[in-house]
Amino acid sequence: MKLATIRTAGATAAVRIDGDTAVETGHRDLGALLADPDWKRLAAAAAGTAHAVGSLDYAPVVPRPGKIICVGLNYRNHILEMGRELPQYPTLFAKYPEALIGPYDEIVLPAASEAVDWEAELAVVIGAPVRHAGKEAAAAAIAGYSVLNDVTARDWQYRSPMWLQGKTFEATTPFGPVLVTPDEADPAAGLALSGAVDGETVQRADTADLVFDAATLVSYISTILTLQPGDVIATGTPGGVGHARRPQRYLAEGRTLTTAVAGIGELRNVCRAEKVDEKVEEPTDG
Structure with missing residues (x-):
């Protein structure tokens, strides 16, 4: 079964x-x-308003998750690319809902950053409360x-040993x-998972x-x-990120980032530079 969140007139569904x-x-x-x-059962039995798939305006599949937990260094080839040893435990960090955009929305390149990189990933969505789970219960x-x-x-990620600040810029x-x-x-x-920039x-x-x-991560x-x-x-990204290339490569305004996982779907997002209004000081009398 395939499920999604779409934007309708002034709402989502x-x-x-x-x-x-x-x-x-x-x-x-x-x-x-x-x-x-x-x-x-509710999803399988649903018989509400119908829409043509070709006309859909997709929101993030879960628009406001309570938690977004990210995993770093989880593909063997990416770990080797970064010159690290295979980890004994997952490397975890957080992201917040304000960072999320829809699958075809514009990526807003932060004005504060000159090194915005790509990381194609598989996402896992939880469907039931789970605590202290073994692998079988976690999978369920x-x-x-x-x-x-x-x-x-x-450039923000590596300002400190903690990665959060580079990982959750809005939009x-x-x-x-x-x-x-x-x-x-x-x-x-x-x-098969892939990422492309302007078709490359x-x-x-x-x-x-x-x-x-x-299942191991959920557990x-x-x-x-x-x-x-x-x-x-x-769940983490494989090798090929721009930061690890020589010379390094980053996203820029107008570039299209495409992210795909076979059997699930594809994201296509054009990059747009953030416009930050300069604060203008009011003139003083005299």
């Missing part, structure tokens, strides 16, 4: 995608649908998978277009190359805190 048709489920977005323990708590690009301001992180349930997509079996492929990997797979993170329906885990 959760939909089930059936071929060329999207059917509303009656929920304001996919996060609200997943919050119902009976979401699978996964609602499905989506596509995300963890666009990163490298930088495309997410979607759909969630695909695990019966239709199995990253552990290997899904810059990242290519197989999700079977993940050091920590989706590990659930030891720290309760994962709730709609929470998102970005």
Whole structure:
């Protein structure tokens, strides 16, 4: 089953995608649908307003997750590219909902950064509360998978050993277009993941190359805190990032970033430079 959040007139709606048709489920977005323990049945039985898929305006697949937990250094080839050893435990950091944009929205390149990089990723979306889960229970708590690009301001990321400040600039992180349930997509079996800039492929990997797979990540993170329906885990990026190239390469205004995971979907986002209004001081009398 494929699910999404679409923008309608002044609102959003959760939909089930059936071929060329999207059917509303009656929920304001996919996060609200997943919050119902009976979401699978409700989604499968939905018979609301229908839309032509070709006319859809997609929002981030979960517009405001309670948590976005990202994983660094999780593809074997990327770890080697960065000159590191395979980790014993996942490297975790956070991102906030303000960073998310839809799968075809413009990426806003932060005015404060001169080194905005791409990071094609598989995203995991949680479908049930999960805490202290073994791997089997963790797998059962996964609602499905989506596509995300963890666009990163490298010059801000490396200002300190903590990566957060480079990872969550507003309107930088495309997410979607759909969630695909695990019966239709199995990253552990290997899904082709790719990233391209202006049509040139810059990242290519197989999700079977993940050091920590989706169920392992859910199990590990659930030891720290309760994962709730709609929470998102970005599982990490493979080799080919611009920062590791010689010479280094970064995104610029007008470039198109394309991110794809086979069997799930594709993001296409044009980059736009942020316009920051200069603060003008009011003249004083005299």
